Amino acid sequence: MSPHNPYIVMPRDAVTKIAGSDLSGGSLVLRRVPADDMYVVQTVETGKDIRLPAEVPREYAALRSGDPHHAAQWIRVAPNDAHLHHLFLSRRPDISIGFKEFRELVPGVGDPGNHLGVVVTHDPDLPPELVEAGASEFAGWAVRRSGVEPLAIEIEPEVVGLAQLAGKWPIEQLAANSVMVVGCGSIGSAAAEALAGYGVGRVELVDPDRFLWHNMLRHTLGAESVGRFKVAAMKDHLAQHWPQQTVLAHRRDVVAEAHYIRPIVDRVDLVLCAADGIAPRRVVSHLSRRARRPAILACVLDNGSIGEVIRLRPTPRFGCLLCLRQQLADQGAMDAEADQELDYGTGRVHQPMTAVPPDLRYIGTFAAKVAIATLLESLHGDHTQQVPGEHAIIGLRPAGDLAAPFDLSQAGDVRWSSIPRPRASCPTCSPG
Ligand SMILES: [Zn+2]
Structure with a gap:
């Protein structure tokens, strides 16, 4: 995973909204915090043209800062090897996959034009052996026409604190x-x-x-x-x-x-x-x-x-x-x-x-x-x-x-x- 690529944070509420959506994909709005090169999922399209805010608890001041205007995409992947690829690519920072190849793996991904496209994929049926190996139900991607690289994604855990x-x-x-x-x-x-x-x-x-x-x-x-x-x-x-x-x-x-x-x-x-x-x-x-x-x-x-x-x-x-x-x-x-x-x-x-x-x-x-x-x-x-x-x-x-x-x-x-x-x-x- 390139240290020069941004980092995605998924509040628990965004996880719940994507996992509970009947759509197979939709839009996201990300909040960008430039000083920390971080994107926080801010809004999730949960139904056709229904966009709901992802709640970030008040105490997470840094996650609530920044500028909430970055369009991105979430896509539910059919059981395939997308997240295995993500895991593999994350460990080989010198390798990326071509945009065409990625589009075959993750159908529905938009053309980023000359910009950086940020995509979050959701694989709800990840095999346990992949989880064991370090793969996650959610994966982030930096999509460019010149190639696609994995993005680190951090999911707010269900339990924090003394519990x-x-x-x-x-x-x-x-x-x-x-x-x-x-x-x-x-x-x-x-x-x-x-x-x-x-x-x-x-x-x-x-x-x-x-x-x-x-x-x-x-x-x-x-x-x-x-x-x-x-x-x-x-x-x-x-x-x-x-x-x-x-x-x-x-x-x-x-x-x-x-x-x-x-x-x-x-x-x-x-x-x-x-x-x-x-x-x-x-x-x-x-x-x-x-x-x-x-x-x-x-x-x-x-x-x-x-x-x-x-x-x-x-x-x-x-x-x-x-x-x-x-x-x-x-x-x-x-x-x-x-x-x-x-x-x-x-x-x-x-x-x-x-x-x-x-x-x-x-x-x-x-x-x-x-x-x-x-x-x-x-x-x-x-x-x-x-x-x-x-x-x-x-x-x-x-x-x-x-x-x-x-x-x-x-x-x-x-x-x-x-x-x-x-x-x-x-x-x-x-x-x-
Ligand atoms: Zn005494």
């Missing part, structure tokens, strides 16, 4: 689940995007802040969203990519508005916290424990040299954030909560972090992965995504100079460990 994963990924199970994402900064926005991509049915975003210029470098959102509230802009962004998911936006502060946050924690299956600073993480640890919901806490430490993902499960085997931090302090490890306050500042001055954008996305995606593993295991008894522990330290740009367990020395290294049992005196873990 394509049916049978290969637990999309139905995860569609029934919901996750609250606290903090829609660089890590939280990446986590939210990953959760939607994994197929979580409902994502509830919580963040009180606006998206501003200093956020842009490390965020999923871009310049178009500057000035907007992060949750609202993220909701729109996710809706564009994952239209089947429900996204709820809460412009709330998890610390100052716990009364508003509590009912959300109660109705979701899991809480993922990527908020900056000590206080929101403590609140999430506490509220999720009280609501008996698992929580995933994600952050970067030591100026972005390592990432940390903590899984808090509300069982007697595992303590809360405070229980983990107390154990680490007893061991002489760095005070990871205070380290975060240093990195992010307390709100008066925004201290620029040195973590690089893809590292933050990596941690956000990693946290979402742990969230998915937890949902599948705890709610669906599906252990195929089981993760090795409750506490992961991830090397991003480690210097190797931190105390254990943060003493990774290589980028890409992941160290898993468990977390301690609840302390008897813990205000979060102790009942009542």
Whole structure:
């Protein structure tokens, strides 16, 4: 197939209209998009002098652009070798067939004069072995008096989106689940995007802040969203990519508005916290424990040299954030909560972090992965995504100079460990 020949796109609606027509051929109107050298089927003659538009779903902006005035032809071929020829010629870009020869193979083809004629042939009874070999029910042709060459044709599939994963990924199970994402900064926005991509049915975003210029470098959102509230802009962004998911936006502060946050924690299956600073993480640890919901806490430490993902499960085997931090302090490890306050500042001055954008996305995606593993295991008894522990330290740009367990020395290294049992005196873990 010559790379210099245009490319034909058939919307699903055009496929249905041609396949359902009683005619043995008719006219087409193509929309031409010159910059991408593409023709999109725009109108199909379905009955004698009845020309109907082929619907292109609104989101396919490029397929709806261009200039809709190019006359073409569709022809239903009797079972013959037309599509076998197409397949053969597609693989031999140096060969074409003569116009006369083509007219014998595809009777009814119009004379292109001195122009390029575009023809779409339809062979509804393609033998399975030809389909196996790569032939298609529809074939495109560039018809010139000097010779006929095959054109690549792309047909809009019946199923697009997450449904394509049916049978290969637990999309139905995860569609029934919901996750609250606290903090829609660089890590939280990446986590939210990953959760939607994994197929979580409902994502509830919580963040009180606006998206501003200093956020842009490390965020999923871009310049178009500057000035907007992060949750609202993220909701729109996710809706564009994952239209089947429900996204709820809460412009709330998890610390100052716990009364508003509590009912959300109660109705979701899991809480993922990527908020900056000590206080929101403590609140999430506490509220999720009280609501008996698992929580995933994600952050970067030591100026972005390592990432940390903590899984808090509300069982007697595992303590809360405070229980983990107390154990680490007893061991002489760095005070990871205070380290975060240093990195992010307390709100008066925004201290620029040195973590690089893809590292933050990596941690956000990693946290979402742990969230998915937890949902599948705890709610669906599906252990195929089981993760090795409750506490992961991830090397991003480690210097190797931190105390254990943060003493990774290589980028890409992941160290898993468990977390301690609840302390008897813990205000979060102790009942009542
Ligand atoms: Zn505790």
